[in-house]
Amino acid sequence: MLSIPSDIWDDMIEHARALDPHECCGILAGTDDAITGHYRITNILANMSEAELARFDQAKLSDLKQLSPEERADIAFQMDAQEMSQAQKDIRQKGVTLRAFYHSHTFSPARPSTTDIKIAMEFESYREKLNIPEPVHVIISLQDKTTPVIRAYRIQDSTATEVPVERR
Numbered sequence: 001m002l003s004i005p006s007d008i009w010d011d012m013i014e015h016a017r018a019l020d021p022h023e024c025c026g027i028l029a030g031t032d033d034a035i036t037g038h039y040r041i042t043n044i045l046a047n048m049s050e051a052e053l054a055r056f057d058q059a060k061l062s063d064l065k066q067l068s069p070e071e072r073a074d075i076a077f078q079m080d081a082q083e084m085s086q087a088q089k090d091i092r093q094k095g096v097t098l099r100a101f102y103h104s105h106t107f108s109p110a111r112p113s114t115t116d117i118k119i120a121m122e123f124e125s126y127r128e129k130l131n132i133p134e135p136v137h138v139i140i141s142l143q144d145k146t147t148p149v150i151r152a153y154r155i156q157d158s159t160a161t162e163v164p165v166e167r168r
C-alpha cells in the first residue's frame with residue numbers, strides 16, 4: 001500500500017495536465033508506505049541523442065527516429081539527472097527515503113509500457129550502487145481527460161505487479 005496525501009496526489013495530476021500531451025515525471029519520498037514529499041523532474045527525452053535512444057526497444061526505436069523531439073516526449077520520458085540528484089540530496093537531508101518514481105501516460109492506461117519495464121530493469125541493475133531502496137512505479141493516466149487514474153507497480157524480473165495506492 002502506498003499512501004499519498006491529497007495535496008501531492010492532486011499536484012501530480014496537475015503536473016500531468018500541465019505537460020499534456022508530453023509525459024511528466026517526478027519522484028515521491030517518504031517513510032515506509034506514507035508519502036510525505038514530491039519532486040517534479042524535467043522530462044529530457046525530447047533532447048536525447050540517437051545513441052541514448054538506443055536503449056529503447058527496437059520496434060519503438062524505429063518509430064522514435066521518425067519523430068520530432070517534441071513528438072518523442074509525447075510517448076516516453078527520461079528524468080533530468082541533475083534534478084534527480086538534487087532531489088535525492090534533499091530527500092537525504094529530510095531523513096526520508098526515495099519511495100517512488102512517477103510519470104504520466106497521456107493517451108494510454110495507467111499500466112507500465114514495454115519501455116517503462118525496460119527502463120525500470122535497467123535502473124534495478126545499478127540501483128544498489130546508488131543506495132536507493134526499491135522504488136514503486138506510479139503512473140498517472142490521462143487517457144480519459146476528465147477522470148485521471150493513478151496506479152502503482154513494483155517492477156521486478158521484467159514483471160509489473162500492482163501495488164495498492166490510496167489518496168489520503
Ligand SMILES: [Zn+2]
Nearest residue numbers: 105112113116
Ligand atoms: Zn510509461
